[in-house]
Amino acid sequence: MKRLVFLVPLVVFICLAAYLGYGLTRDSRILPSTLINKPAPNFDLPALIPGGAGLKTADLKGHVSLVNVFASWCVPCRAEHPIWATVAAEAKVPIYGINWKDKREQATAWLKEMGNPYTRIGYDPDNKAGVEWGVYGAPETYVIDRKGRVRYKVVGPVFEQTFNEKILPLIRQLRKES
């Protein structure tokens, strides 16, 4: 009987480890953002690619869209990048890029190498728009509804699972909203 007392710490730890293990499986990247359900912040960025389209608040109104913050120096961006080509084809929503804290030459070279799925890309080398959006790391992805409100935010790379389970159903639902 006395021996059982000495098992208590072990049992407690096993329960704890199970909880921590559970914690790892859930998506800790879905952060509640203060922007959720609020209109996208005011910003106006010049085009990254000379002659291309820039990005400003007004561009987000009237349709459902995705805004993706990326940079050529950011490795997770590289990891998530292939999904955007698929998204552009499947979800039929425009993907807007914010090229964040980057250099123009490096960013354009990166897009040449990786492919360019973005309809518009705003160039934000000095974190002007990033501050407004509350970006604290690349990549970040936002789902925007017809009224130009932020409806969802993902910090870190978007992979297939997050996309199929969270983002895609949300886009479908937002399309139905008037």
Place this chain on the structure above:
Amino acid sequence: MISELGHFALILALCVAVAQAIVPMVGAARRDANLMAVGSSASVVQFLLIASAFAALMHAFVTSDFSVKLVAENSHTLKPMIYKIAGVWGNHEGSMLLWVLILSLFGTLITLFGGNLPPTLKARVLSVQAMISVGFLLFIVVTSNPFERLFPPPVEGNGLNPLLQDPGLAMHPPVLYTGYVGFSIAFSFAVAALIEGRVDAAWARWVRPWTLLAWSFLTAGIALGSWWAYYELGWGGFWYWDPVENASFMPWLVGTALLHSAIVVERRDALKTWTILLAILTFSLSLIGTFLVRSGVLTSVHAFANDPGRGVFILGLLVIAIGGSLILYAWRAPQLKGGGLFAPVSREGALLLNNLILATAAATVFLGTLYPLFLEAAGGGKVSVGPPYYNATFVPLMAPLVAALGVGPLLAWKRADLPGALSRLKFAAAAALVGLVVTAWLTWGRSVLGAIAIGAAVWLVVAVVTEFAGRIRLGAVPLGQSISRALGLPRSAWGMTLAHFGLAGVIAGAAAASLWSDERIIAMHPGETTTIAGYSVTLAGVAPVKGPNYTSRQATFKVTRDHALVTTLYPERRRYVVSGQETTESAIWTRAAGDLYAVIGDPQKGGGYVVRLYYKPLVVWIWLGAAVMVLGGLMSLSDRRLRVGAPTRRLRGAPAGAAPAE
């Protein structure tokens, strides 16, 4: 080339650690002196290898070698040298390397200073240390290689987060890690003792200096972190109950308990299995802290890389290290022989009470930290547990702790005379009451908690002084004799007195600064004046200033009292050129009675500026108190008994008459 050598040294260190984990353990089981001796040399070799890997990484940072990915992501040529160096550990990979560097340093210290340890115990301790090393080296090599190259190398790096470009924070990680990792030695000793199947006074005496060292560093590390938060974040707060702060605070609470229970093992041969458990738990909490910070399980401003792959790896390490040691504990601890018995009212009883309260406090913090996770597991939403929870749970636990702390050192070992001790504390109780009433009168209408806290601090100070005065027989013998008695006291007695003294400072400062601070948040035009806590503050002007890697907007505030200029404050708002991030540099005028704290904000449309002014009474006492606590720890560490080391196992400590209370 140098980076590749560093990487190679790291892999070699892993191989050496594997050998160090296996060979001495086998040697100890077979009583083979040659095999056991491998542990000593391997520990030194392991340290040298990790040190060269660390030096290689530092070289890459100092020379701004942006072909190394870590340097490109975290450094910049414009950064001042000190932050290039601090940049080595200002990121996940580098800080893990620092972690194992300190771990292996401690292993080497055991080899160097553990000459009087029985060879089997020493071999086993070094082996357990190496097992921890293996886990973390593997983690670095597999998931967090700091030497990864980048091709093509960028022309310029991304810079270090400007919030972290601060002298206080440059020193914070090494100091904190020395504390965290230092507890690995107590852990290794506990595991080795369980394998050996014996814990006695000599064992406690070997463990105590290491625990003291780790505790002193952890105290200093936490204090540095809180000081940094105070002056750098610009909100005047010093403790946020953030998960990462809690991650360092939990090992501190349990480590403090360990420090005290080890005294009981050393002096009275009691509380052995409890002490072993505390040693395991203290380091386990350090490991869990590492896990919480790096796995992304909890969201926090401090979080490093949110990488689930790393999280799984660290969780695996946790399960092996903590689960393994607790299995060993459940199996072997019941066989340890109990030692001396004691009455509930005794020094042992008081130390046990201290242990129980500290352990409960740690459990409270633990629940608060992990509750959001538990709730989510149960299907609830995302919540965060804030200061109200801790005010309602943690703070009330501190009251009995402080009350008992005043009495404990006056109690004798084994069986004590409580009424006698209490009658010696009549004066302390009266002083505490006066302190409480005066404070309540001065702050009438505000939180009653503050008056209680000040009463508690006064109680503690007077009780500590009473105990010390009794020990040097102040008043009972001529003053000269008292002084020579004081000088003759063991340093551990001085250490205890200082540490308890420091705690009183921390309590008073924390309570006053959180309960009675004043603030003004207003828009001011140059030339305008406002008042706070009896001071008139005039915004004299705002001017641009240029720094090495930032530009800054600097405000000038003239502070006057009764029309006499007392000080001028220059808060800044810095904008870092590379990242475009902005930081606030608060200006603080510190005096014992309180800090005047000024922050300049953004310009307003009409030409004014947002200005935040705070008055924080007694806040500096928090860090002075912590510094005194650290001093106490180091003083105790320099005690002759610990320096000379333990005598042979059969021999018990010093004769009871000269016994210091620690």
